[in-house]
Amino acid sequence: MYDIVESRSVIYNGPMCIEKIADLQRRARKGGYALPHLLGGSIEMVVSQIKAAEDKASPIALGFAPEVFYMVPIEISFPLILSAAKIARVPVATQLEHGRDFNVIMRAIKLGVSSVMFDGSSLPYEENIEKTREIVKIAHAFDVCVEAELGSVGGSALRGEASKESYFTEPEMALDFVRKTNIDSLAISFGNVHGKYKGRPDLDYERVRKIVSLIDIPLVMHGGSGLEEEQYRKCIDSGISNIHFYTNVTTGLWSFLRKKIASLDSDPVYHEIVDWTMQYFYSQTVHVIEMLKSDGRVEVAKSAEAAADNRFDLAASRSNRSLR
Numbered sequence: 258m259y260d261i262v263e264s265r266s267v268i269y270n271g272p273m274c275i276e277k278i279a280d281l282q283r284r285a286r287k288g289g290y291a292l293p294h295l296l297g298g299s300i301e302m303v304v305s306q307i308k309a310a311e312d313k314a315s316p317i318a319l320g321f322a323p324e325v326f327y328m329v330p331i332e333i334s335f336p337l338i339l340s341a342a343k344i345a346r347v348p349v350a351t352q353l354e355h356g357r358d359f360n361v362i363m364r365a366i367k368l369g370v371s372s373v374m375f376d377g378s379s380l381p382y383e384e385n386i387e388k389t390r391e392i393v394k395i396a397h398a399f400d401v402c403v404e405a406e407l408g409s410v411g412g413s414a415l416r417g418e419a420s421k422e423s424y425f426t427e428p429e430m431a432l433d434f435v436r437k438t439n440i441d442s443l444a445i446s447f448g449n450v451h452g453k454y455k456g457r458p459d460l461d462y463e464r465v466r467k468i469v470s471l472i473d474i475p476l477v478m479h480g481g482s483g484l485e486e487e488q489y490r491k492c493i494d495s496g497i498s499n500i501h502f503y504t505n506v507t508t509g510l511w512s513f514l515r516k517k518i519a520s521l522d523s524d525p526v527y528h529e530i531v532d533w534t535m536q537y538f539y540s541q542t543v544h545v546i547e548m549l550k551s552d553g554r555v556e557v558a559k560s561a562e563a564a565a566d567n568r569f570d571l572a573a574s575r576s577n578r579s580l581r
Contacts (some may be wrong), residue, residue, distance in 0.1 A: 275342045278350035278372040279402045279441035281316045282475035282498040290550040291478075291492070292499040294318040295542060296354070297338040297508065298326040305535040307345045308570070309542035313552040316347060317374075317501065317542075322354040323361060325503070331361065335368040346558040352404070354501075362392060372402040374444070378409045382430070389438045397439070404477060407434050408446030428467040435472045442475040442499070443468075449480040460488060462495040469496030482506065497534050500549060506541040515539045 278292075285292045293310075295305040297319040310317040319342065321334045335351070341347035352372040353365035363372050375392045377385035389405045396403045408426030419526075426445040435443060445468060448460040468476060473497035482505030492500065517533045518525055546552050 272403040275349050275369075275371050276316075276338065276348045277400075277402045277441075278318055278352055278404070278499070279475060281318065281348060281350050282442055282477070284316070284554075286475060286496070286498040288554060289493065290554060291489070291497055292316055292318055292350075293542070293549050293551055294320060294352075294477075294499055294501040295545070295546045296320055296322055296325065296503050297334065297341075298322075298329065300337060301531055301534040303338055303341045306542045307341055307347075308351065309539050309546060310347045310349070311345065311557055313543060313546045313553040314347065314555055314557050315546045315553075316349070316555050317546075317551075318350040318352060319353040320501070322375075322503075323356060331364060331368065335365060335370060339369050342372040347555050359388075359392070363395070366396060366401050368400055370401065372404060372461075374404040374406070376444075377407045378406040378446075382434075386434060386437050389434075393439050396534060404442045404444060405434070405438060405440045406444040406446075406479075407431055425461065425464060425467065428464065428471055431468050431476040432471040435474060440474065442477050443472070444477040444479050449478050460484075460492065462491050465492070465495035465497060475499060477501070486548055488521050490550075493549070502545050506538070506545065509541070510534065510537050517551065 281292050295302070295306050295317070297306065298321065303319060306317060306319060309315075319338050319550055321331060321338060323331060326334065331353070335353075338351055350372060350507065351368055351370045352374060353362060354374050355376040356362040356365065356373055357376050357379075362375060365373050373392070373396055375389050377388050380388065385405075385407070389403070393403045407430065425447055426443075431443060431445065434440075445465070447462070447464045465476065477494055477499045478492055478497045480499045482502055490502065514530065514533055514537075517529075
């Protein structure tokens with residue numbers, strides 16, 4: 258039914274390879290930092306985030322969440338992310354986030370992602386196991402990692418959508434789930450929520466440590482926006498290997514653009530907005546990388562081809578633009 262073999266993208270095609278997310282997560286855990294995970298919802302986001310990772314010598318994971326960027330088909334978004342990742346000079350993992358539909362997950366695998374997330378957290382426990390196990394068997398046949406979610410990470414990054422109810426991941430259940438599904442990494446719930454937190458986040462670090470003591474695969478935190486820097490350090494020290502960001506790295510964009518526009522004597526032309534947007538996401542990504550202590554963790558690949566075309570050099574791109 259799904260002819261993945263003939264259409265699967267080549268994983269390696271540049272100075273660095275598109276890496277399995279679980280491999281980067283394990284290295285992060287061993288090194289005492291967290292892998293930064295951001296959404297690649299637009300070309301501005303993708304290029305500026307990879308440029309920041311290169312400049313900070315950091316590995317990075319770029320995901321795409323169809324329920325957030327519903328206006329962009331994955332057949333457009335993933336080729337964009339994968340093309341950029343293939344020529345990056347640092348390790349990049351690519352992931353379908355919160356895949357709940359079997360067909361969407363198969364399409365993502367066919368397009369060449371290195372990881373898919375199956376989110377069966379809203380299903381009864383045994384059904385979550387059964388469907389996750391089915392996805393794992395198929396994905397592993399094509400050398401694709403699988404992340405699953407157990408418990409329920411509440412909240413929502415979408416305006417107007419009812420906040421999803423949270424319930425914490427039970428450590429013993431996590432052990433059983435991992436044994437029965439053979440997943441590569443597990444997203445857990447320990448007080449983290451999607452979108453904006455209401456008040457100071459109250460995170461159960463002891464729960465994380467308990468789960469770490471029982472299972473040997475990387476643990477993932479969704480809902481990384483809005484924590485205090487000390488809380489990120491505690492998450493990492495407790496055993497979190499990968500932290501996802503979206504809400505807080507995007508909500509300041511409009512304020513940033515308004516300040517730029519206010520300095521003009523006329524309305525901006527669109528390419529100026531693109532340039533400023535990339536500056537904004539670059540600075541936000543640098544901040545995330547530094548908070549998670551992932552800077553300086555990888556060797557930036559040297560490539561005559563990469564150096565010649567300044568492929569992710571935002572400053573060079575601005576200086577070489579032509580007037581129109």
